[in-house]
Amino acid sequence: MEKAQRAISPQVVVVKAAREGEFNSAFATILQAGAGALSVGGGPFFNSHRRQIVALVSRHGLPAIHVSRQYPEAGGLMSYGPSQTDAYRRAAGYVGRILKGEKAGDLPVELASKFDLIINLATAKAMGLEIPPMLLARADQVIE
Secondary structure (H helix, E strand, O other): OHHHHHHHOOOOOOOOOOOHHHHHHHHHHHHHOOOOOEEEOOOHHHHHOHHHHHHHHHHHOOOEEEOOOHHHHOOOOEEEEEOHHHHHHHHHHHHHHHHOOOOHHHOOOOOOOOEEEEEEHHHHHHOOOOOOHHHHHHOOEEEO
């Protein structure tokens, strides 16, 4: 994030929350910094608290992008991240190879190659945001 900030010049504020009780203070820091948008990291901790995060983002009117499609499904604005369907398909291939006798430690580590863009148009409209038609056309799913 900080490297990207130097390339595009807007100020990037990195805020961390490791416990549920830290969300409100993290949002206070974000608002105090005058953030105009938010990028929420992925992982099991954030995903398990996605409804609370979406509610805070919505309450403060911040456009936010997330890594997991579960956020826009829960009312968040949008997500862009590795395709879970593709990841499960690839995992099944690995299971098949292991069941045929290959050692798990000998299998290559693969990076995600398919990414999904999910946009919640209802949330965008509620926030007064107009999503460009070209972006909507590129989305893998548009939630209305």
